[in-house]
Amino acid sequence: MNFDLFSNQFRAEIDAYLIKHLPVATSPYCEILSEAMRYSVRAKGKRVRPLLCIASYALFEKNLYKISPYWAAIEWIHTYSLIHDDLPALDNDDYRRGELTNHKKFGDSTAILAGDTLNAFAFEHLCEELPLHFSPDKCLKAISLLAKACGLNGMGGGQFMDISAERNGTDADVLFIHSAKTGAILQSCVLGPAILTNCNDAVYKLLSNFGQSIGLLFQIVDDILDVTESSEILGKTANKDILQGKLTVVSVYGLDRARELAKNTYKNAQNDLSKIGNMGYDTEFLKTILDYFLERTY
Numbered sequence: 001m002n003f004d005l006f007s008n009q010f011r012a013e014i015d016a017y018l019i020k021h022l023p024v025a026t027s028p029y030c031e032i033l034s035e036a037m038r039y040s041v042r043a044k045g046k047r048v049r050p051l052l053c054i055a056s057y058a059l060f061e062k063n064l065y066k067i068s069p070y071w072a073a074i075e076w077i078h079t080y081s082l083i084h085d086d087l088p089a090l091d092n093d094d095y096r097r098g099e100l101t102n103h104k105k106f107g108d109s110t111a112i113l114a115g116d117t118l119n120a121f122a123f124e125h126l127c128e129e130l131p132l133h134f135s136p137d138k139c140l141k142a143i144s145l146l147a148k149a150c151g152l153n154g155m156g157g158g159q160f161m162d163i164s165a166e167r168n169g170t171d172a173d174v175l176f177i178h179s180a181k182t183g184a185i186l187q188s189c190v191l192g193p194a195i196l197t198n199c200n201d202a203v204y205k206l207l208s209n210f211g212q213s214i215g216l217l218f219q220i221v222d223d224i225l226d227v228t229e230s231s232e233i234l235g236k237t238a239n240k241d242i243l244q245g246k247l248t249v250v251s252v253y254g255l256d257r258a259r260e261l262a263k264n265t266y267k268n269a270q271n272d273l274s275k276i277g278n279m280g281y282d283t284e285f286l287k288t289i290l291d292y293f294l295e296r297t298y
């Protein structure tokens with residue numbers, strides 16, 4: 001299956017859900033904050049995290065709507081992470097998803113709070129909605145996994161290392177940083193849905209490795225695209241990493257070896273996936289996403 005076909009099948013539902021379930025401000029004084037949250041959520045993200053959740057859940061279940069709260073929470077968290085990533089104190093970017101960044105539109109303080117509020121709301125939504133479909137112990141495990149992926153040894157710590165490495169990172173750090181800042185949440189997209197179903201230990205282990213590889217692959221390709229594509233195509237400022245002295249797979253290995261690294265990481269993920277396929281699971285959606293992660297151009 002081709003990625004556009006797969007994405008088009010779910011895209012409208014994902015976009016609608018993400019907007020429809022955002023909280024409503026009880027005080028008119030918070031309307032601008034609420035608008036800032038909505039501004040970044042409604043912007044045109046690729047929604048790869050929701051799609052990855054759906055693909056993972058589809059290994060185990062036919063009825064896919066129950067996993068919606070999980071992917072929605074992840075996309076709200078991802079959106080918060082982008083709002084904060086773009087702030088002057090972090091990457092200082094003016095464009096995101098083809099539009100002005102949140103802080104350029106609403107100011108730094110509102111952008112910081114829009115990020116904080118999206119993050120908190122994601123967990124509120126999980127606590128309220130997930131137990132309507134899954135047992136409490138499974139919900140707790142899946143929510144805890146996601147919280148961990150966002151935290152000190154996941155995205156938060158990874159973002160901190162990314163910023164610190166602009167000044168004093170060593171080349172050996174780059175894959176570790178990438179797995180933390182970007183990989184951990186993508187791995188949760190694969191593992192959270194598995195936790196919520198009846199996934200056995202052998203498949204879970206393979207999915208864990210698969211999730212790790214696909215998460216790393218996503219950031220390796222993000223680094224490559226930063227130097228190979230234009231700002232118009234990316235919807236964000238191209239060549240930003242070099243300008244800022246970021247530690248990336250391209251700055252460490254050069255473009256050719258970075259591409260090789262992407263290929264090898266892809267093959268690792270492919271291996272795990274074929275083993276899952278050999279155990280009788282339909283991996284077509286996951287394979288479609290994996291191929292897209294290697295071949296995407298923005």
Ligand code: IPE
Nearest residue numbers: 045046047048097182219222
């Ligand atoms: C960008 O993520 C930031 C990274 C983790 C590399 P995406 O490339 O998924 O951004 P959107 O959601 O499509 O805007």
Ligand code: IPE
Nearest residue numbers: 081082085091155181182222
């Ligand atoms: C961002 O990585 C990772 C996050 C956790 C948001 P980048 O800084 O490379 O993402 P872009 O290139 O700005 O989208």
Ligand code: MG
Nearest residue numbers: 085090091162
């Ligand atoms: Mg960054």
Ligand code: MG
Nearest residue numbers: 085086091093
């Ligand atoms: Mg950035």
Ligand code: MG
Nearest residue numbers: 222223226241
């Ligand atoms: Mg980048």
